[in-house]
Amino acid sequence: MTQAKIIDGKAIADSVRREVAEGVAAFKRQQGGVPGLAVVLVGEDPASKVYVGTKAKQTIEVGMASFEHKLEATVGEAELLKLIGELNRRRDVSGILVQLPLPKHIDAAKVIEAIDPAKDVDGFHPINAGRIATGSGGLAPCTPTGCLILAKSVQPKLEGLDAVVIGRSNIVGKPMAQLLLNENCTVTVAHSRTRDLPAVVKRADLVIAAVGRAEMVRGSWLKPGAIVIDVGIQRVPGAAGKARLVGDVAYQEAMEVASAVTPVPGGVGPMTVACLLQNTLKAAQAQGG
Ligand code: NDP
Numbered sequence: 001m002t003q004a005k006i007i008d009g010k011a012i013a014d015s016v017r018r019e020v021a022e023g024v025a026a027f028k029r030q031q032g033g034v035p036g037l038a039v040v041l042v043g044e045d046p047a048s049k050v051y052v053g054t055k056a057k058q059t060i061e062v063g064m065a066s067f068e069h070k071l072e073a074t075v076g077e078a079e080l081l082k083l084i085g086e087l088n089r090r091r092d093v094s095g096i097l098v099q100l101p102l103p104k105h106i107d108a109a110k111v112i113e114a115i116d117p118a119k120d121v122d123g124f125h126p127i128n129a130g131r132i133a134t135g136s137g138g139l140a141p142c143t144p145t146g147c148l149i150l151a152k153s154v155q156p157k158l159e160g161l162d163a164v165v166i167g168r169s170n171i172v173g174k175p176m177a178q179l180l181l182n183e184n185c186t187v188t189v190a191h192s193r194t195r196d197l198p199a200v201v202k203r204a205d206l207v208i209a210a211v212g213r214a215e216m217v218r219g220s221w222l223k224p225g226a227i228v229i230d231v232g233i234q235r236v237p238g239a240a241g242k243a244r245l246v247g248d249v250a251y252q253e254a255m256e257v258a259s260a261v262t263p264v265p266g267g268v269g270p271m272t273v274a275c276l277l278q279n280t281l282k283a284a285q286a287q288g289g
Pocket of ligand 1: 143166167168169170171172173190191192193194197210211212213231232233234268269270272
């Protein structure tokens, strides 16, 4: 049996970053300055620290300015909102990202809504969510944008496809569904209350799994020839007591049935930061330098 194509997220993310670097160079020639990304980290969450470090490194690599703001876990909400106000006003800051999750005493929704929508490069502000939902531009969240690029790398025109998005979070599932609708897919959004999920998935030409349950989607659920984009990342016990990373899809099984599959790691993961840089350039261009 022929195996599915492996969608190489690392290589595609590299090419997105190269395009962004070219865009940044052109922006510099035209405007003088460079786009700037401010990342705000509250507290000492080890995973968040790694993400913020990766974002800063890649921001500099594409020629943009990186501003890191590290605040104590005990910082008050008012102080955080004050910092966001300052970043909103700064002309050298084109994009603002507040690393989530925030400590419990801070209202994350309030913080997100304080970010100027023109600088909301995570695409989480209700104004940007509304613009994506109405198909009227806006900054789209980075992970679903990355998934769309990966799907289009194997099938440039998605129009008319039956797409099933598993998961309905504000960060991945819902914006993913909107982006696919904007591509003229017929979209089904499945979630924890969906009845007979395997039957729903069986209809799909394109499956986007954003659940957070290790290898939940089995090969037998898939329609032969489907394109499978796996957003999930879970650490599970592997051989010799070593942890291994798996997605929401049983990868080897999917490889036997699908036409193209993203691996975990090396699929959706690398695309998220690349799309963040793309959004920062887009925000800077819209702000006109
Ligand atoms: P959430 O936990 O916010 O959402 C999970 C969604 O999955 C919910 O809508 C939930 O349904 C649904 N779900 C849970 N169990 C089932 C089930 N048994 N059947 C069907 N649907 C189910 O997660 P996120 O959207 O933030 O993230 C999803 C996954 O993607 C995680 O593994 C996360 O680590 C990963 N991720 C990866 C990123 C990357 O860059 N690669 C970026 C962001 C996330 P309900 O709404 O009914 O509860």
